[in-house]
Each structure stands twice: as structure tokens, then as C-alpha cells.
Amino acid sequence: MIEPGDAAIDDRGTPTLEAVARAAGVSRSTVSRVINELPGVSGRAREAVNRAIETLGYVPNEAARSLVTRRTNSIALVVSEPGDRVFGDPFFAGVLRGIHAGLSGSKRQLVLMLMAEDDDGEQLEKYLTSGHVDGALVVSMHGSDPLPGRLAAAGLPVVAGGRPLGSTAVPYVDSDNFTGGLLAARHLVETGRTRIATIAGPGDMAVGIDRLVGWRRGMSEARLAPDAVVHSDFSVEGGAAAMAELLDRHPGLDAVFAAADILAVGALRELSARGVRVPDDVALMGFDDSVFATTVTPALTTVRQPVEEFGRTMTWRLLAQLAGEEHLPPSILLPTELVVRESTGGPRRR
Amino acid sequence: MIEPGDAAIDDRGTPTLEAVARAAGVSRSTVSRVINELPGVSGRAREAVNRAIETLGYVPNEAARSLVTRRTNSIALVVSEPGDRVFGDPFFAGVLRGIHAGLSGSKRQLVLMLMAEDDDGEQLEKYLTSGHVDGALVVSMHGSDPLPGRLAAAGLPVVAGGRPLGSTAVPYVDSDNFTGGLLAARHLVETGRTRIATIAGPGDMAVGIDRLVGWRRGMSEARLAPDAVVHSDFSVEGGAAAMAELLDRHPGLDAVFAAADILAVGALRELSARGVRVPDDVALMGFDDSVFATTVTPALTTVRQPVEEFGRTMTWRLLAQLAGEEHLPPSILLPTELVVRESTGGPRRR
DNA sequence: CAACCAACTGGGAGCGCTCCCAGTTTCGTC
DNA sequence: GACGAAACTGGGAGCGCTCCCAGTTGGTTG
Numbered sequence: 001m002i003e004p005g006d007a008a009i010d011d012r013g014t015p016t017l018e019a020v021a022r023a024a025g026v027s028r029s030t031v032s033r034v035i036n037e038l039p040g041v042s043g044r045a046r047e048a049v050n051r052a053i054e055t056l057g058y059v060p061n062e063a064a065r066s067l068v069t070r071r072t073n074s075i076a077l078v079v080s081e082p083g084d085r086v087f088g089d090p091f092f093a094g095v096l097r098g099i100h101a102g103l104s105g106s107k108r109q110l111v112l113m114l115m116a117e118d119d120d121g122e123q124l125e126k127y128l129t130s131g132h133v134d135g136a137l138v139v140s141m142h143g144s145d146p147l148p149g150r151l152a153a154a155g156l157p158v159v160a161g162g163r164p165l166g167s168t169a170v171p172y173v174d175s176d177n178f179t180g181g182l183l184a185a186r187h188l189v190e191t192g193r194t195r196i197a198t199i200a201g202p203g204d205m206a207v208g209i210d211r212l213v214g215w216r217r218g219m220s221e222a223r224l225a226p227d228a229v230v231h232s233d234f235s236v237e238g239g240a241a242a243m244a245e246l247l248d249r250h251p252g253l254d255a256v257f258a259a260a261d262i263l264a265v266g267a268l269r270e271l272s273a274r275g276v277r278v279p280d281d282v283a284l285m286g287f288d289d290s291v292f293a294t295t296v297t298p299a300l301t302t303v304r305q306p307v308e309e310f311g312r313t314m315t316w317r318l319l320a321q322l323a324g325e326e327h328l329p330p331s332i333l334l335p336t337e338l339v340v341r342e343s344t345g346g347p348r349r350r
Numbered sequence: 351m352i353e354p355g356d357a358a359i360d361d362r363g364t365p366t367l368e369a370v371a372r373a374a375g376v377s378r379s380t381v382s383r384v385i386n387e388l389p390g391v392s393g394r395a396r397e398a399v400n401r402a403i404e405t406l407g408y409v410p411n412e413a414a415r416s417l418v419t420r421r422t423n424s425i426a427l428v429v430s431e432p433g434d435r436v437f438g439d440p441f442f443a444g445v446l447r448g449i450h451a452g453l454s455g456s457k458r459q460l461v462l463m464l465m466a467e468d469d470d471g472e473q474l475e476k477y478l479t480s481g482h483v484d485g486a487l488v489v490s491m492h493g494s495d496p497l498p499g500r501l502a503a504a505g506l507p508v509v510a511g512g513r514p515l516g517s518t519a520v521p522y523v524d525s526d527n528f529t530g531g532l533l534a535a536r537h538l539v540e541t542g543r544t545r546i547a548t549i550a551g552p553g554d555m556a557v558g559i560d561r562l563v564g565w566r567r568g569m570s571e572a573r574l575a576p577d578a579v580v581h582s583d584f585s586v587e588g589g590a591a592a593m594a595e596l597l598d599r600h601p602g603l604d605a606v607f608a609a610a611d612i613l614a615v616g617a618l619r620e621l622s623a624r625g626v627r628v629p630d631d632v633a634l635m636g637f638d639d640s641v642f643a644t645t646v647t648p649a650l651t652t653v654r655q656p657v658e659e660f661g662r663t664m665t666w667r668l669l670a671q672l673a674g675e676e677h678l679p680p681s682i683l684l685p686t687e688l689v690v691r692e693s694t695g696g697p698r699r700r
Numbered sequence: 701c702a703a704c705c706a707a708c709t710g711g712g713a714g715c716g717c718t719c720c721c722a723g724t725t726t727c728g729t730c
Numbered sequence: 731g732a733c734g735a736a737a738c739t740g741g742g743a744g745c746g747c748t749c750c751c752a753g754t755t756g757g758t759t760g
Contacts (some may be wrong), residue, residue, distance in 0.1 A: 014480060016746055027710040032748060040708060059480035063422070064746035067413040068715045074461070093443065100464050111424070112460045114450050130364060130409035236645065265645055272647070295586065295615055295645060297622070366716055377740040382718060390738060414716035418745045 015056040024052035035060060074109040075318060076133040078124065080140035080147045081115060089234075090290040091307055092139070095161060098311020099137065106319055108134070121147050129154040135318045137161060138170075141205060148172075159318045161310065163206035163331070171321075173314045173332045175305035177210035178217075180336035184257045184285050184303055185218020187338055191345075193255035193283050197228035199242040199267060201259040211259045211287060228253060232263060239266020247274065254282055255344070261286035261293045264300050264343075283344040298342035305336045365406040374402035385410060424459040425668060426483040428474065430490035430497045431465060439584075440640040441657055442489070445511060448661020449487065456669055458484070471497050479504040485668045487511060488520075491555060498522075509668045511660065513556035513681070521671075523664045523682045525655035527560035528567075530686035534607045534635050534653055535568020537688055541695075543605035543633055547578030549592040549617060551609040561609045561637060578603060582613060589616020597624065604632055605694070611636035611643045614650050614693075633694040648692035655686045 017035075021028045026045050033041050034049040041049075052058070066072045077099060079092075103110060111133055115121060128136055128151055135157035138148045148160045148170045160172035188196050198215050201208025212229065219226035228250045232238035239258060243266065246253060258264035264286035271278055278284050278298055286293055289304035313332055320328055367385075371378045376395050383391050384399040391399075402408070416422045427449060429442075453460060461483055465471060478486055478501055485507035488498045498510045498520045510522035538546050548565050551558025562579065569576035578600045582588035589608060593616065596603060608614035614636035621628055628634045628648055636643055639654035663682055670678055 017748095018746080021710095028747080029710055029749085030708085033709095036748085042708065045709080057476070059476055061417070061480075061746050062482055063413045063417040064715090065748075066715095067411070067417055067717085067746080068748045070715085072413070077462075089443075093439075110462045112427075112462045126407075126409055130411075132412055236641075291586075292645065295642065297647065367718095368716080371740095378717080379719085379740055380738085383739095386718085392738065395738080411716050414745090415718075416745095417716080417747085418718045420745085 014061075015058045016061070017058075020049065020052045020056060020058050023056060024048040070131060072132060072134055073107065074111050074133050075103075075322075076111045076113050076128060076136040078113045078128070078136050078138045078140075078147070079115065080121065080124075080138055080145050081142070090292070091288060091305075094307030095139065095311035095314075098308035098313075099315050100311075101308065102312040102315030102319070108319075125150055125154070129156050135159075135322050137314050137318060140164070144204060157318060157321045159314050159321070161314050163210070165204070165206050165209075171317060171328070171330045173310060173317060173334065174206070174210075175310065176333045176336045177207055177305075178214040180287060180303040180305065181211035181214025181216075181257070181259070182218045183214075183336065183338045184211075184287065185215045186221070187301065187340070187344065188255040188257060188283055188285065189218065189222040189224070191283060194224065195228075195250065195253045196224060196255040196257065197230075197246045197250055197253045198226075199239060199246070199256060199258040199263050200229055200231045201263075202233055203231050208259065215257055234260050234262055236262055236266040236269070239263035240270040241266070243267035243270035247271075247276070255284070256282060257285045257287075259287050261288045261290045261300060261302055264302070265292050265296055268296060268343075279342065279344050285344055289339050293339070293341070298345075301341045301344040302339050303336050304339045306334050309334055364411075365408045366411070367408075370399065370402045370406060370408050373406060374398040420481060422482060422484055423457065424461050424483050425453075425672075426461045426463050426478060426486040428463045428478070428486050428488045428490075428497070429465065430471065430474075430488055430495050431492070440642070441638060441655075444657025445489065445661035445664070448658035448663075449665050450661075451658065452662040452665030452669070458669075475500055475504070479506050485509075485672050487664050487668060490514070494554060507668060507671045509664050509671070511664050513560070515554070515556050515559075521667060521678070521680045523660060523667060523684065524556070524560075525660065526683045526686050527557055527655075528564040530637060530653040530655065531561035531564025531566075531607070531609070532568045533564075533686065533688045534561075534637065535565045536571070537651065537690070537694065538605040538607060538633055538635065539568065539572040539574070541633060544574060545578070545600065545603045546574060546605040546607065547580075547596045547600055547603045548576075549589060549596070549606060549608040549613045550579055550581050551613075552583055553581050558609060565607055584610050584612055586612055586616040586619070589613035590620040591616070593617035593620035597621075597626075605634070606632060607635045607637075609637050611638045611640045611650060611652055614652070615642050615646055618646060618693075629692065629694050635694055639689050643689070643691070648695075651691045651694040652689050653686050654689050656684050659684055 017028050017031050021031045024031065026049060030041060030045050031049050034046050062073065113124060115124060125147065136151055137159055139161040140147060144166045145164065146166060148158055148164050149166060152158045152170045158170055160170045163172050163174045164170055185196065196219065198212065200212040203209065216226040228246060230242040230245050232242040239262065246256065256267055258267050264284055267284060268278060271282060276282050286300040286302040289302045293300040293302045313334065317328065317332065367378050367381050371381045374381065375398060380391060380395055381399050384396050463474060465474060475497065486501055487509055489511040490497060494516045495514065496516060498508055498514050499516060502508045502520045508520055510520050513522050513524045514520055535546065546569065548562065550562040553559065566576040578596060580592040580595050582592040589612065596606065606617055608617050614634055617634060618628060621632060626632050634650065636650040636652040639652045643650040643652045663684065667678065667682065
């Protein structure tokens with residue numbers, strides 16, 4: 001006879017804790033303990049429960065669970081950038097890969113949140129700070145984005161990807177862009193170039209500023225004037241336009257450090273169009289060591305940043321914080337390294 | 351005096367429905383009705399509730415809500431591919447962009463699920479089919495992936511991206527790869543080439559098969575033998591190796607249709623290495639119209655597929671299904687079109 | 701053999717919400 | 731002014747789980 005309300009007979013099909021408990025001949029509590037790997041369960045009970053779980057194909061209802069534990073087992077990846085060309089950016093792709101790698105084995109879900117075109121972020125902030133996720137990884141391109149700071153202030157564990165310009169209180173992971181810029185300048189100097197220009201990234205992004213400052217440092221080390229600078233956004237067209245401007249303003253330049261491979265691609269196009277040979281007439285460098293660096297001819301000398309490690313480190317930092325670990329570094333800088341290829345390798349000019 | 355159990359005074363900080371109800375001087379039910387935009391609430395009550403929500407900064411607890419409604423307001427994007435180089439693929443990036451666009455305004459979250467390196471998908475399947483998400487978009491590269499079919503069989507609304515080879519029952523969105531291949535062959539024929547080869551995609555992916563079949567059709571239309579075929583995976587190296595093989599086996603070829611821009615990039619590299627001029631000696635075509643097509647010199651003639659539309663359409667199809675719409679097309683094919691650039695434009699050989 | 705302790709087990713309460721159903725009010729109509 | 735219908739409102743039950751606390755067992759020990 002079927003009792004009404006018999007939880008083991010569930011018309012919805014999905015078995016509940018209660019159903020497992022009945023099948024295993026134990027109580028709800030014991031099943032719960034087994035599932036959550038808590039101590040205090042006899043081997044016999046544990047086995048019976050596991051068997052019942054297997055038989056019924058039981059999967060815990062995450063909603064019910066998180067209602068009482070106030071944990072969601074999911075973390076947000078917030079891409080705080082309207083105009084979402086972030087995808088397609090090999091840098092972001094690598095970071096995402098790293099995040100996934102860092103997350104595997106932690107049974108936490110990744111919820112992707114992209115800022116809507118028309119949204120000011122308030123919507124997003126409200127959602128994130130009201131218990132829908134356990135923590136957030138914020139990748140924002142604009143340096144002075146208030147979001148990471150506000151999320152952190154609201155008590156949500158946050159790790160920023162890329163040094164936030166405004167809020168100082170947010171832990172972040174970044175590549176050592178300063179050293180990268182420095183390495184670039186030094187390399188160009190060492191290969192004998194003396195009239196070195198740079199296509200810098202946007203001035204309102206830490207990544208743009210830091211690489212530029214590193215390059216300036218390298219220039220002044222060599223007693224060269226660091227004044228052939230043009231800023232650009234990170235796009236092929238931007239790189240080409242910046243290159244054009246540099247050539248017009250500094251006709252005698254013999255080297256260019258582009259603060260991103262994609263800028264170098266644009267620069268290369270402009271140089272070819274004007275019949276300037278790379279590296280014979282002008283040495284060209286990129287930054288990132290993305291696919292573009294080897295896709296293009298000549299292959300680009302560039303500064304490699306460990307993109308995948310970037311994502312993995314962000315994730316590690318956040319998970320550690322969620323686990324309540326102490327003495328965590330507020331910020332982590334990942335090493336950058338020089339990768340020499342053909343675009344700076346040819347004979348010297350003149 | 352503070353009454354114990356007074357829900358308006360919540361030591362946890364997050365206000366509940368109950369708190370809002372008290373602040374507004376109405377019942378829980380009324381607040382719920384306002385939030386869910388259900389009819390049967392007087393203007394006065396509605397206003398009071400909205401004011402209270404505003405004041406308290408109330409945000410509904412999604413866990414509690416989905417516990418009773420059995421809806422989660424989130425859909426999964428399943429990338430059913432171990433060896434996750436999917437990111438970084440401009441195609442995937444565009445699709446993701448489209449998915450996001452299609453999702454905006456639906457207040458549904460995107461949960462990103464990547465198949466783990468070591469997982470056989472069972473884990474994933476279990477998770478997805480037990481009520482954690484309302485539906486799934488499955489992007490799988492391998493054609494005979496059983497996952498989409500199994501998810502659909504388990505009752506989860508699923509839309510596949512790219513025609514699944516095995517399961518016929520799953521609705522899918524795909525580009526019209528057959529026509530794309532056909533257009534490519536025709537274009538090469540029309541520009542006077544007669545010894546046309548192809549670097550095809552993997553033979554176990556619908557995308558590889560369909561483009562190849564389209565090309566074959568175009569070849570036989572022109573009474574040309576469609577037998578200069580080498581398969582390759584979608585990578586620069588694969589393209590280069592395939593090109594090498596083609597040149598060895600068919601020294602007289604005067605045109606190559608690469609089934610992806612990235613293959614064409616590899617092919618171009620191999621051709622350059624051997625001193626073969628493009629397009630003078632050999633015409634080269636790609637497929638996708640990705641960034642690579644214009645990054646490379648000479649710019650690639652290619653077949654454009656509407657990647658962003660691809661993602662948007664997948665999302666639309668899934669949301670429509672979730673909304674219970676009827677008479678939905680089981681599969682949707684998006685148009686591909688020829689984009690002519692320099693790589694097929696030069697003078698004829700001989 | 702009673703007393704005790706450790707190891708294990710089970711049931712109740714409650715997380716915040718929706719949904720159902722039973723009121724209560726308001727209004728138009730005869 | 732009475733009545734019925736329509737419009738609105740409120741409380742109870744319960745979603746599936748965790749956590750707390752009060753048992754219950756079994757094995758030692760004096």
C-alpha cells in the first residue's frame with residue numbers, strides 16, 4: 001500500500017535525501033553525514049548509504065542545501081566591461097583556461113557575468129553582494145572601475161585580475177608589466193637601436209601605464225629620451241594609426257615597442273604599407289606572446305606573460321580566501337619574460 | 351523592545367520577504383505577488399511594497415525561490431571538449447558573445463561548464479540533469495559526442511551548437527557549411543583555377559564533413575576530380591603539415607581551399623617557406639572570416655559564417671523552448687557567404 | 701554486574717520562498 | 731439597505747536540506 005506523503009515514492013522522479021535514507025534503512029541525518037563526509041558514521045551505515053545513492057541515482061539538491069548553509073558553491077567571473085570584445089582576446093581566453101584549471105577539483109561552478117551594454121553595474125553589484133555567489137573574480141579593463149572595490153567593501157571575497165587603479169583594498173593578480181616594459185626597452189637598446197619609440201596602451205589602464213613606465217625606465221637607463229610615445233587602444237587599427245603617427249612625428253625611428261602583440265600587428269601593417277622593412281629598417285616588439293606573435297611575418301619578438309597562470313593564480317587566491325586561509329598576499333605579480341624572434345633580429349640600420 | 355524572532359530585525363543583515371512585508375504593512379504573500387508581477391495587488395499595496403524593497407535593499411533569495419519553483423534561472427553553456435583550447439578560438443569567442451547578447455534582458459545567468467580533462471562526462475551529465483540548470487547549450491567539437499543526446503533524453507532542454515553526428519533528436523544550430531564549401535569551390539573555379547585541392551577539417555566532425563562535401567559538390571559541378579584532399583585538425587601546424595603533404599602529392603595544384611582560416615594561416619606559412627607565391631602561383635582560401643583572415647598577408651579570401659548570430663540563435667532557441675513555445679524548428683542553418691580578398695585575386699598561373 | 705563513556709544515530713526545527721485556499725473588503729446592483 | 735460578485739489579502743504548508751540536541755547502542759572498567 002502506498003502511503004500518501006511517502007517520500008520514497010516520489011512522483012517527480014528525483015530522489016530526495018529522505019528517499020535515500022529509507023532505501024538505506026537509516027535516517028536523513030546519517031545520509032547527510034555521509035554526503036558531506038562528516039565523521040561519526042559506522043562503516044556499515046556508510047556503505048548502505050552509498051549503495052542507496054548509487055541505486056537511486058541521487059544528486060543533492062543544491063538549492064535546498066544552499067538555503068540552509070548560505071553557501072552556493074559557485075563563484076562569479078565578472079567581466080566588468082561593456083562592449084564585450086573581451087572574448088576573442090587571446091589574453092582573456094588564456095585567463096579563462098587558467099581559471100578553469102584552477103577550479104577543477106574544487107566542485108565549484110563558474111558563473112559568467114558580463115556587464116550589460118546599458119548597465120551601470122548597480123544591477124550586477126546588487127546581485128553579487130546578496131549571496132548568489134561565494135566570491136568573485138573581477139576582470140576589468142578599465143583601471144578605475146569602482147566595482148571590485150565596492151564588492152569587497154560589501155563583504156564579498158573578491159580577487160581582481162589586473163591591478164585596479166582606484167581601490168587599493170582589493171587583492172589582485174597581475175603580470176609584472178613594469179619589468180616587461182623594462183625588458184623590452186633593454187632588448188632594443190642591446191641590439192643597437194637608439195631611436196626607440198613606443199605604442200603604449202590606454203593611459204587609464206594599469207596595464208597601459210605600467211608597461212609604459214617600465215619602458216621609460218629602460219630608456220633612461222640607456223640615457224635615451226623617452227618621448228616618442230603614442231597611446232592607443234588595444235586593436236589592430238589602433239596600432240596602425242599609432243604607427244603612422246609615430247612615423248610622421250619621428251621619421252628617424254629605428255625601433256618600436258608595441259605594448260601588445262595586437263598593436264604590433266597593426267604597426268607591422270602600417271610599416272609594410274610604407275615600405276619600411278622589419279627588422280632591417282625598424283625593429284618591432286610586441287607584448288603578450290599571443291598567437292599573433294607567431295602568426296605574423298616576421299615573427300614578433302615579444303614579452304611573454306603567463307596568461308594561464310594568471311587565471312590559475314586568481315582562482316587559487318580566491319579559493320584560499322574562501323577556505324579561510326590566513327596570511328594571504330594582498331597582491332601577486334607574475335613574472336614576464338623576453339621572447340626573441342625575427343622582428344628585432346635583423347642587421348642594424350645605416 | 352525587540353521581540354525574539356522578529357524577522358524585521360535580522361542579525362544576518364540580508365532582509366527577507368518577511369521583513370519587507372512588515373515594513374510595508376502587508377503580508378508575505380502580497381510582497382511575493384509584487385515581486386513576481388502577479389495580478390491581484392492594489393496600487394497602494396504595490397507602492398508600499400516597492401518602497402519597502404527600495405528602503406531595505408531587498409534582493410530575493412534565489413536558493414529559497416528555486417527550492418520551491420524548481421526553476422533556477424540559469425542555463426549552462428557546456429563545452430564538451432576535454433583539452434580546452436576552445437577558448438582562444440575566435441569562433442567560440444564570437445559564439446559566446448552572441449550567447450551573452452541573446453541572454454541579456456532575460457535575467458538568466460550563464461553557468462559555464464567545461465568538461466574536465468579526466469572526466470568522461472558522466473559527472474557533468476548527472477549534474478545537469480538533476481535540476482541545477484533550466485537548460486543547456488552544448489557546444490561540442492567532436493561530432494559523435496553522446497552528451498547532447500543523453501541530456502535531451504533525460505528531459506533537459508538542450509540546444510546543440512553545430513550539427514551533432516550521432517543523436518538526431520537534439521535541436522541544433524549550425525552554419526551552412528555545405529553551401530560554404532560549395533561557394534569556395536565555385537569561386538576558385540570561376541577565377542580560372544583547375545587543379546584545386548582542399549585541406550579538410552577532421553572527418554569525425556560535422557563541420558569538417560559538411561565543408562568537404564560542399565567542396566566536392568562544387569568540384570563535380572565543374573567536372574573536376576575532387577580527390578586532392580588532406581584532413582587536418584584545426585591548428586596552424588596542422589594546416590602547414592597538410593599543405594606540405596598536398597604539395598608533395600599534387601605538385602601541380604593551383605588552388606587550395608582550407609576549411610578554416612587558421613588552417614589557411616598554416617598553409618600560407620608552408621607555401622611561403624617553399625617560395626610559392628599567393629595568389630600568383632596558388633590561390634588560397636580560408637573559412638570563418640576570423641581575425642586571421644585580415645591579419646595575414648595577403649588577406650584571405652574566405653567564407654564568412656555569422657558567429658555571433660550563431661550564439662544568439664542558440665540562445666533564442668533554448669529560451670523559446672523554455673518558455674514553452676511550440677512549432678519551433680528542430681534545427682536552424684545560418685547562411686554563409688563568400689568574402690573575396692587578395693589571396694585568390696592575383697593573375698593566373700602559367 | 702552496575703556504572704560509565706565513547707561512538708553512533710535519529711528526529712525536530714527552520715532556512716526564505718511560493719502556492720493554495722480561505723477569508724475580508726469593496727463595489728455595483730436590485 | 732441587502733446581497734452577490736469581484737478584487738484583494740493573509741496565513742499555513744511545504745520545497746529538500748543541514749544542524750543541533752537528545753537519545754541509543756556497545757564496550758570497558760571498578
